Amino acid sequence: MRDMHCHILPGVDDGSSNLRYSLAMLNAAKAAGITSIVCTPHCRDPYFNYDKMEDAFTRLQAAAPDFNFTMGFEVNHYKLMKLGVDQWAPYLGFEGTGEFLLELEDSCTADSFRDYDHTIYQLQSMGYSVIIAHPERYEAIRKDVSWAQHLVDLGCKLQCSADFINGGRLGNSKHTAKKLFKMGLYSYIASDAHRIEHYDLFAKAVEHYSKYLRP
Numbered sequence: 465m466r467d468m469h470c471h472i473l474p475g476v477d478d479g480s481s482n483l484r485y486s487l488a489m490l491n492a493a494k495a496a497g498i499t500s501i502v503c504t505p506h507c508r509d510p511y512f513n514y515d516k517m518e519d520a521f522t523r524l525q526a527a528a529p530d531f532n533f534t535m536g537f538e539v540n541h542y543k544l545m546k547l548g549v550d551q552w553a554p555y556l557g558f559e560g561t562g563e564f565l566l567e568l569e570d571s572c573t574a575d576s577f578r579d580y581d582h583t584i585y586q587l588q589s590m591g592y593s594v595i596i597a598h599p600e601r602y603e604a605i606r607k608d609v610s611w612a613q614h615l616v617d618l619g620c621k622l623q624c625s626a627d628f629i630n631g632g633r634l635g636n637s638k639h640t641a642k643k644l645f646k647m648g649l650y651s652y653i654a655s656d657a658h659r660i661e662h663y664d665l666f667a668k669a670v671e672h673y674s675k676y677l678r679p
């Protein structure tokens with residue numbers, strides 16, 4: 465089973481702080497049934513440092529050479545606007561799959577989707593399959609789930625972060641996540657792990673909700 469969103473790279477964002485902890489996270493990931501990991505550090509202020517992240521990936525891979533790690537990023541929309549889609553998007557997709565993990569703003573409104581739609585079209589025209597990270601956290605979607613349907617209609621895939629089981633990072637995403645599962649809008653469940661204990665939530669989410677994922 466692939467985990468395509470997590471913060472296991474050592475010392476680059478608000479996830480694992482050192483290599484030893486990353487390896488402990490890897491053990492927890494394996495125990496939760498994960499057999500491959502896309503490392504997705506934050507491409508967001510104040511964390512983004514491309515070279516440092518590539519270096520952390522190389523160190524993790526060297527420390528666990530038998531495990532299937534690939535590199536990716538969790539790309540914040542606002543940060544991508546600042547960096548420039550044309551200049552940076554070619555470097556920020558998942559290694560070898562043509563996927564691009566895009567994070568929208570938690571406090572987004574219906575108006576935000578004018579920019580989002582434009583960025584999604586741009587990424588798709590570059591050949592990317594766009595995955596939207598944790599739509600259950602976004603205000604516009606919590607108010608009106610038809611915005612999640614809108615993203616699927618644009619050709620995006622939706623990724624649920626397993627911490628919704630506990631209410632989510634902001635304590636209020638469970639209700640929305642359940643609705644999106646029942647509507648059959650999610651394609652993926654990911655750990656979005658920042659710490660070891662997040663893999664327990666992942667195992668629970670997979671056990672109870674993977675039956676609702678899109679084929």
Ligand SMILES: [Fe+2]
Nearest residue numbers: 469470538656
């Ligand atoms: Fe994340």
